[in-house]
Amino acid sequence: MTSLKNTRYRQFFPSLNGNNQQIAYLDSAASTQVPEQVLSEIEQYYRQGHANVHRASHSFARNATNAFELARKTIAEFIGAKAQNIIFTSGTTQAVNLLADGLAHLVAEGDHIWLSEMEHHSNLVPWQQLAKRNNAELKVIPVLENGDIDLGYFRQHISNKCKIVAVTHVSNSIGAMQPIPELSRIAHQVGAKIVVDGAQAVAHLDIDVNRLGCDYYLFSGHKLYGPTGIGVLYGAEQALEQIQPSVFGGEMISKVSFEQSTWNTLPYRLEAGTPNIIGAIGLASAVQFLNQFPLKERLSVERSLLNYALQKLEQHPQVELVGKPMMRVGIIAFNLRNVHPQDAATLFDQYNVALRCGHHCAMPLSNTLSPQGSIRLSLGIYSEQSDIDQALDAINKVMELFDD
Amino acid sequence: MTSLKNTRYRQFFPSLNGNNQQIAYLDSAASTQVPEQVLSEIEQYYRQGHANVHRASHSFARNATNAFELARKTIAEFIGAKAQNIIFTSGTTQAVNLLADGLAHLVAEGDHIWLSEMEHHSNLVPWQQLAKRNNAELKVIPVLENGDIDLGYFRQHISNKCKIVAVTHVSNSIGAMQPIPELSRIAHQVGAKIVVDGAQAVAHLDIDVNRLGCDYYLFSGHKLYGPTGIGVLYGAEQALEQIQPSVFGGEMISKVSFEQSTWNTLPYRLEAGTPNIIGAIGLASAVQFLNQFPLKERLSVERSLLNYALQKLEQHPQVELVGKPMMRVGIIAFNLRNVHPQDAATLFDQYNVALRCGHHCAMPLSNTLSPQGSIRLSLGIYSEQSDIDQALDAINKVMELFDD
Amino acid sequence: MINTPQIELDLEAITLRFADCGAWEERYRQLLLLAKQLKPMDVSLKIEEKQVEGCESEVWLHLHDNKLYVDSNARIIKGLLVIVLACLNKPTKEAKALFNHTLQELGLAHHLSESRNNGISAIWREISSLD
Amino acid sequence: MINTPQIELDLEAITLRFADCGAWEERYRQLLLLAKQLKPMDVSLKIEEKQVEGCESEVWLHLHDNKLYVDSNARIIKGLLVIVLACLNKPTKEAKALFNHTLQELGLAHHLSESRNNGISAIWREISSLD
Ligand SMILES: Cc1ncc(COP(=O)(O)O)c(C=O)c1O
Numbered sequence A, B: 001m002t003s004l005k006n007t008r009y010r011q012f013f014p015s016l017n018g019n020n021q022q023i024a025y026l027d028s029a030a031s032t033q034v035p036e037q038v039l040s041e042i043e044q045y046y047r048q049g050h051a052n053v054h055r056a057s058h059s060f061a062r063n064a065t066n067a068f069e070l071a072r073k074t075i076a077e078f079i080g081a082k083a084q085n086i087i088f089t090s091g092t093t094q095a096v097n098l099l100a101d102g103l104a105h106l107v108a109e110g111d112h113i114w115l116s117e118m119e120h121h122s123n124l125v126p127w128q129q130l131a132k133r134n135n136a137e138l139k140v141i142p143v144l145e146n147g148d149i150d151l152g153y154f155r156q157h158i159s160n161k162c163k164i165v166a167v168t169h170v171s172n173s174i175g176a177m178q179p180i181p182e183l184s185r186i187a188h189q190v191g192a193k194i195v196v197d198g199a200q201a202v203a204h205l206d207i208d209v210n211r212l213g214c215d216y217y218l219f220s221g222h223k224l225y226g227p228t229g230i231g232v233l234y235g236a237e238q239a240l241e242q243i244q245p246s247v248f249g250g251e252m253i254s255k256v257s258f259e260q261s262t263w264n265t266l267p268y269r270l271e272a273g274t275p276n277i278i279g280a281i282g283l284a285s286a287v288q289f290l291n292q293f294p295l296k297e298r299l300s301v302e303r304s305l306l307n308y309a310l311q312k313l314e315q316h317p318q319v320e321l322v323g324k325p326m327m328r329v330g331i332i333a334f335n336l337r338n339v340h341p342q343d344a345a346t347l348f349d350q351y352n353v354a355l356r357c358g359h360h361c362a363m364p365l366s367n368t369l370s371p372q373g374s375i376r377l378s379l380g381i382y383s384e385q386s387d388i389d390q391a392l393d394a395i396n397k398v399m400e401l402f403d404d
Numbered sequence C, D: 001m002i003n004t005p006q007i008e009l010d011l012e013a014i015t016l017r018f019a020d021c022g023a024w025e026e027r028y029r030q031l032l033l034l035a036k037q038l039k040p041m042d043v044s045l046k047i048e049e050k051q052v053e054g055c056e057s058e059v060w061l062h063l064h065d066n067k068l069y070v071d072s073n074a075r076i077i078k079g080l081l082v083i084v085l086a087c088l089n090k091p092t093k094e095a096k097a098l099f100n101h102t103l104q105e106l107g108l109a110h111h112l113s114e115s116r117n118n119g120i121s122a123i124w125r126e127i128s129s130l131d
């Protein structure tokens, strides 16, 4: 139990110290706090002289280009990939859209696109719209009562009409982890590409895209202790080549006339316009921040804390868990008996416990498991047992207030 | 001439002081340096506690949402617009793409899209691809020998087949300013929408979107002393309503089922995914930085400096100006006699003069005016006479080297 | 003016209930009790068409014969709705100002944020559109 | 090994030219003079198909009968091309290492950046693909 008392990580996050010490921030699934190190990296970059990247004919531009491309490498290695397989985007959502537009040519009339029932809207609506445009069919892997996907159903129903499988690695509303290696195998057996939304996974698991066996892996910087406005689309060698550009302009071009344009090489072809240079540098700095801690320890501290919270909540007579997945990562969804989740969140706020209520941008799942929505507690590297205890305390007080 | 010696502004830019004092940064058209104030605003925001916006059930989220929406207001007012007419994008390029996709429904087979010959690739290729998809025709306003557009030609040839006119406010390769109010009138006479690429204008002119009379106005934060990864798409009331969402996911949605989705209200409908919160806040801080100086003075200081540079370059026997537009803003393109621009840029770099050579992402114009490319000198608020003098000095030294 | 048949309390009576409240918890306790003062809305009216857009919790709003009926399944919102109704013996604009003022007085002002997903501002938007 | 009929200097002669150079300006003066040592490439070969992708300035590259011809309209690149050719009396990989080493020695190392638009690395990529 000593690891629960671990306060090694929190000290690096200025927003959770000083004036904010009384706040239990349990909303990391929405966005994470940013460590000191990232802030000073951002500042230092701008102080040393900023420039646009790629057309490097002066020292600021050379420095910017080197820092930007080094960031690509750092981030690539963090997920077991090579720099040339990393496309910078503005976030997970843009990455999914780049894919849904860029892979449209793979999806013909009558083809299938498979999703799970627990997808975030960002990994659902782009595919839904693609299906609509191409007269393809959206197929859904249903979720079992406990919140795990029905793998048997998927195995049974997928056919070689399926061209794309798009699944989340970890559900943002209930924390369920999907068996990606298995899903990849199934997808590849029918010749489909598999897209994995890693937004909720990348900060909480040891990610190796090769072991996962997926074609594409996506995540956002702002859920990985980095700045907003930066995201990553990883694509395996062949898979990346398949993405046709759908956003045009700037450095993604090789030659332009009014009659036609030819595209640059990868990864640049898929990065239209001036990239978010400082976003990439900031995210790489966040990754370096994480890299300085032994991975196993970092993950096990978080897992112990999650188990602690889970145990306490499960035992609480007035708490109803929403979803009890076999493998859970970073997130617990629950409701308080006879209390609307929005009321709970309002009062939690009063008790300085920061968490979310609602459908968590996953309405279909929410409608299946808990139509009124739920309260979501989610962890970050800086989370501590005291945060959980504060939340538990708040739960008791909320229930008291509602007892009248 | 006293205003030329003005060193009021530079002191606020850490990257141009201290170690870098010897560098003459004359590449602001590519990207601008960032003032101290913006750096501390970014740091302060993250230190005080960051969260995702919009679903504000705790104090970090409320603060983030307030800061983000206040940023929208600040930036709106800077260009004479209202907050609800501002869509945040990741940059000008993404803004043009949002438009080219979102206005596709206005362009039928055989319709025309008009551009000028001096468009940046980012305001060219998206329209070219739209024209291709919709079997429409791309029409080009040619550029006269001096680099101004041939307004007469445009007046004569535009017809009510034209649905969209997309023009740059200021050319990024030669600094030519377009007569936007006149172009807006012409476009509206035939019932077309007019899109204005303000990337090179917004830092250097007094922008009032109402006076310009355009339907859409776009720019990037990183050319306005703000961070990378943030841009703005302004749309007039009616015009904004016309843009159909083309990027899906997150807060742009009102309701989702697997069968269909309905969209949120404006501006959120066009902002898919977690927005670049820190980018918006940083850009608003840059705007506030500018707002503290009297506008007229700020612009006239820059204009005097540009005139000084222009005069010196015009008089230089070995300098050939590329483009001599009637109205010039912030940029001068030129070549050195018998010196390839890339050679010049390499040597300028040695003399600590930071400027660009090449086609400046505007190949069609480059091919017309100067097929081998050109050297581009561009100013920012921090530019001083000493920077120009250093460049002139470097020109003389380069010519000496090449004389052998 | 709109009729509000779901409540019997007037604004004075409401503010009186908060008069002795010290800590925020007591204020919220009052607000939650206030929610119980809202007579139920006919269930047949709790349908999607009557729902206010932009609320995290469901809020229903129905105007018939100049009578306004509201409801929510979130109790804090329901308590706030009672205060909304109590303000509606005035033209909408004045009523909204009064409501804002009252919330400030009662120490519940942070429910007034103009954030898009703030149910309360969505409700006022909807009520204004009834004018 | 590839033949390089456009130059007569060998690497030793080239480095000798830089031996007395102090300031960077003298080194660049030598580099610009070196460019003049490159015998012209047949104009009929200066066409788009022969152009190296990823260079800001045009660089042409033509291999015929194991003879390599190169040219550029930028003089600094042309000077560097002379050094490239002088290194090519070795297998490509060794030649590239030798070239990098030489540039370091001559104080021209910043032309070696791996930046995408760096003409020099594009040229080596192209030469390697000839192997
Ligand atoms: C006139 C013009 N339009 C568009 C752009 C593209 O801007 P961004 O790269 O920030 O998307 C630029 C900048 O390079 C520009 O100068």
Ligand SMILES: Cc1ncc(COP(=O)(O)O)c(C=O)c1O
Pocket (backbone or CB within 6 Å): A029, A030, A091, A092, A093, A094, A120, A122, A123, A168, A170, A171, A172, A197, A199, A200, A220, A222, A361, B250, B273, B274, B275
């Ligand atoms: C599982 C999942 N997918 C996608 C997203 C969208 O990420 P972003 O808003 O950063 O684009 C999120 C975050 O909200 C998420 O949790």
